[in-house]
Amino acid sequence: MSKPTPLSGFPEYLPAQRMIEQNLIERIRSTFELYGFAPLETRAVEPMDQLLRKGETSKEVYVLRRLQEDPNAEKDDNALGLHFDLTVPFARFVLENSGKLQFPFRRYQIQKVWRGERPQEGRYREFLQADIDVVDRDNLPFHYDTEMPLVVGDALRSLPIPPATILVNNRKVCEGFYRGLGLEDPDEVLRTVDKLDKIGPVKVAELLVAKGASAAQAEACLQLAQISTSDASFVDRVRKLGVDNDLLTEGLEELARVVETANEHAPGLIRAELKIARGLDYYTGTVYETELQGYERYGSICSGGRYENLASSGNERFPGVGISIGVSRILGLLFGRDALTISRSVPTTVVVALPQEDLRVRCDQIARSLRSRRISTEVAPTAAKFGKQIRFAERRGIPYVWFPGADGEPDTIKDIRSGEQVEADAATWEPPAQDRTPLVQGV
Amino acid sequence: MSKPTPLSGFPEYLPAQRMIEQNLIERIRSTFELYGFAPLETRAVEPMDQLLRKGETSKEVYVLRRLQEDPNAEKDDNALGLHFDLTVPFARFVLENSGKLQFPFRRYQIQKVWRGERPQEGRYREFLQADIDVVDRDNLPFHYDTEMPLVVGDALRSLPIPPATILVNNRKVCEGFYRGLGLEDPDEVLRTVDKLDKIGPVKVAELLVAKGASAAQAEACLQLAQISTSDASFVDRVRKLGVDNDLLTEGLEELARVVETANEHAPGLIRAELKIARGLDYYTGTVYETELQGYERYGSICSGGRYENLASSGNERFPGVGISIGVSRILGLLFGRDALTISRSVPTTVVVALPQEDLRVRCDQIARSLRSRRISTEVAPTAAKFGKQIRFAERRGIPYVWFPGADGEPDTIKDIRSGEQVEADAATWEPPAQDRTPLVQGV
Incomplete structure (x- = not known):
């Protein structure tokens, strides 16, 4: 058509x-x-x-x-x-x-x-x-x-x-x-x-x-x-x-x-x-x-x-x-x-990066854990290099990317606005209150 | 028509x-x-x-x-x-x-x-x-x-x-x-x-x-x-x-x-x-x-x-x-x-009783004070005996009626389900969490 x-x-x-x-x-x-x-x-x-x-x-x-x-x-x-x-x-x-x-x-x-x-x-x-x-x-x-x-x-x-x-x-x-x-x-x-x-x-x-x-x-x-x-x-x-x-x-x-x-x-x-x-x-x-x-x-x-x-x-x-x-x-x-x-074009607060497709179950579990505390989360659509996953978040204004740790290393979370990346546990991590939902502002 | x-x-x-x-x-x-x-x-x-x-x-x-x-x-x-x-x-x-x-x-x-x-x-x-x-x-x-x-x-x-x-x-x-x-x-x-x-x-x-x-x-x-x-x-x-x-x-x-x-x-x-x-x-x-x-x-x-x-x-x-x-x-x-x-047919948590029409400004101020703490409040439509004001709340399932104190007496609030009536200050009173909004339940 x-x-x-x-x-x-x-x-x-x-x-x-x-x-x-x-x-x-x-x-x-x-x-x-x-x-x-x-x-x-x-x-x-x-x-x-x-x-x-x-x-x-x-x-x-x-x-x-x-x-x-x-x-x-x-x-x-x-x-x-x-x-x-x-x-x-x-x-x-x-x-x-x-x-x-x-x-x-x-x-x-x-x-x-x-x-x-x-x-x-x-x-x-x-x-x-x-x-x-x-x-x-x-x-x-x-x-x-x-x-x-x-x-x-x-x-x-x-x-x-x-x-x-x-x-x-x-x-x-x-x-x-x-x-x-x-x-x-x-x-x-x-x-x-x-x-x-x-x-x-x-x-x-x-x-x-x-x-x-x-x-x-x-x-x-x-x-x-x-x-x-x-x-x-x-x-x-x-x-x-x-x-x-x-x-x-x-x-x-x-x-x-x-x-x-x-x-x-x-x-x-x-x-x-x-x-x-x-x-x-x-x-x-x-x-x-x-x-x-x-x-x-x-x-x-x-x-x-x-x-x-x-x-x-x-x-x-x-x-x-x-x-x-x-x-x-x-x-x-x-x-x-x-x-x-508005501060972003999606409700999502966190994107879970997917290093390789066979880790999807683990990434889904991370997302599930975050959602259980009312944190809006998506898992990356496909396995890709981390740079691409960060661009996925950037284009939508999503503030955080979650990186599953490889080989027993701890997970980390990156605030893509500041570039700051810290260790994080999906069972306990909380975003700052102002990042929970998109922020609407007048000019 | x-x-x-x-x-x-x-x-x-x-x-x-x-x-x-x-x-x-x-x-x-x-x-x-x-x-x-x-x-x-x-x-x-x-x-x-x-x-x-x-x-x-x-x-x-x-x-x-x-x-x-x-x-x-x-x-x-x-x-x-x-x-x-x-x-x-x-x-x-x-x-x-x-x-x-x-x-x-x-x-x-x-x-x-x-x-x-x-x-x-x-x-x-x-x-x-x-x-x-x-x-x-x-x-x-x-x-x-x-x-x-x-x-x-x-x-x-x-x-x-x-x-x-x-x-x-x-x-x-x-x-x-x-x-x-x-x-x-x-x-x-x-x-x-x-x-x-x-x-x-x-x-x-x-x-x-x-x-x-x-x-x-x-x-x-x-x-x-x-x-x-x-x-x-x-x-x-x-x-x-x-x-x-x-x-x-x-x-x-x-x-x-x-x-x-x-x-x-x-x-x-x-x-x-x-x-x-x-x-x-x-x-x-x-x-x-x-x-x-x-x-x-x-x-x-x-x-x-x-x-x-x-x-x-x-x-x-x-x-x-x-x-x-x-x-x-x-x-x-x-x-x-x-x-x-649903526990009531209106969002209202509190009705402010109106003893006489010339107290409306005071009752409006009580309502305003409660609303400033996100407590849904109405003022009674007309001055009436307290029994009538309680029936107004009862018919709608509104749980609380607020009584402005007369002659310098303190205000009181009545839970019309239990009948319990206690002294209350509009600047500080809070309802129990479950009474803030109507409760929806399956059977």
Whole structure:
């Protein structure tokens, strides 16, 4: 067959990069579990009516068809599609299993998602997300909105990546403010203001006026969007704009609690950023985005918010709040600048050199002994001169080569970085702690 | 919306079972890494011509279509399908990246695969596999065939599941034997003998005769298939059948090496079972299947073999040997008999009780202090009487409830299993090691 070529939008990593990815996933997972989030994995597919249940046929979804399906069969009402996020499957899972779950239900979910984008757009069509959500029956206490950024802040700080700032806003602030101004379609205003970074304030004001706002109303909307503070002082700045509305007041109180709680536990992590809107229309209160220092222009690496009405069925209603780390997005940015390194391209700590093929049993026993103490070990693939065996290790970044002693001589082990070679006993030798597993570092 | 229902063939676990699955995956992964296998993850999709490159249009594949695709467009030659195993994507990956990999290349891959089965068949349509393979350029030393069962034997022994026996055979033994008997289509004979467990020896003999074998040839094939030994004594038993053939001799030597190496390092793990054939036609030598004690009639939980010609392009050829653990299959069998348990349904070790809402900041600080020592901690969702907070922990199997002391009294911690309650300091308290993470056990 001809040599295969990559598929655009489906990133694949060589083992060294995959080890970095796994290392990051483990750290994220470990932080989520420290906060008591339980793991969940949902199937990759959902019925199409679930994926499009808001009637959004514009969604970029991959639809599945069985190769063996009768092509003349009626159009399948139960068609399946690949999930495009982890929130829709989670909402479905909660409804399906509500009788078996304990509420409030805290879960994390680290999985691939797929978007059926046109190939030429150069966007990810397969990528990894790491989500946490808390849902409860009927009502979810507000303090969970304050917890989300702390969990994600801890998770991101555990990674060898630049510092992150979580930007937070509250839909109630925007909607209440727009209503207080007398604007009647706050969703439309929000969607317009959301374009601020793309088209600038002049064009946003023009659009707002074109949609029926007065020049003064448009100006007030822009002034609100420009407020950005790292503490609760945004409340006074909003108040000074002179708009009065109950929903606005409620939103300001909520947003202040999120910011104050974060400053209590993790100073410098959060900023109230009143232009943040989040496109998805199921958010009803707090919304989060996240900037990675030095990569601000690439957009949010971690987003989410509160949704009062995501999952409901009959009399059951499950409000939630959640946040999603874009793992592939972070890796893509950092790999693109060679900003993540790993000390070797295999898990192996020791290669046992094989002087001649008939010593393989002995070399296998040495390896077995080392592995029994959790030291990752390979035996050389073929008998060869020691120089060749050292090059085998060097090319992979394996730090140690074990040499079986000839004719009753003791075994020796060589640190191929320093060249130091010492006597060693396979039953007792231990590597320094930092050599046990490959070391992942940011730059 | 109406309450969703499960999709047959797409198993989903509640968090407790997902924690068991994760625990098993971690143990498998850890064993693979101990042997120096590097992680790899390939995209979920392959071009259809890759998936069907042997012209097998009968494969149960899910084909993808973009929802936004122009329905009037020409049939897409670059159609994508979901991979149905991890071997085809791995072979493609090796060809695509051969210039960037170090050979021999040892990789493991733990991923979901999909089969586009008809829904009513009740088979898995999505399931998890854990594969290891070693590939080399041009030639792969035979000793890797002897290593595969040792790695998988260690991995399976690390799991809280019944003991497994790896059944091993060699295609060269069968083909050489059939040829030595004078049978001219050894593949056809192999496919027929492969039905032994399903239709029994009488029917197999009838089929062989119907396809042109003499009664004596058919009988010899059955006698070969009935040979099963836990050491290399199968060689003599085959020799006594009086067939002479060079390929047979080569196959017997290889198979004896696999069995003898296993008995050297892992007595009782392996059995030479000369009826094992493996349906897939790319195997060229050693083949493996695995029986789980008490679940023999459900078939192999872990299979693989040697393939000389799986990946090749132009002048490049990459022979390999590999084996695949059916993780979903093992879990399905054991969950079906409630044979795997976990001590709690959340990762949480401690719940901090919340006497009244205005103490939340203090309770959050206690949680923060415990988490700083890697103790998984939640704060109670709402202020409530202590009895209710204990029930919150009990329902989830969380072992400890932390009570903040009132009015300058010291904090206390209660082990809700024993009822024992003692004074504790959040800055120093440590749980017993066995309570740090949920305990997974076989039955």
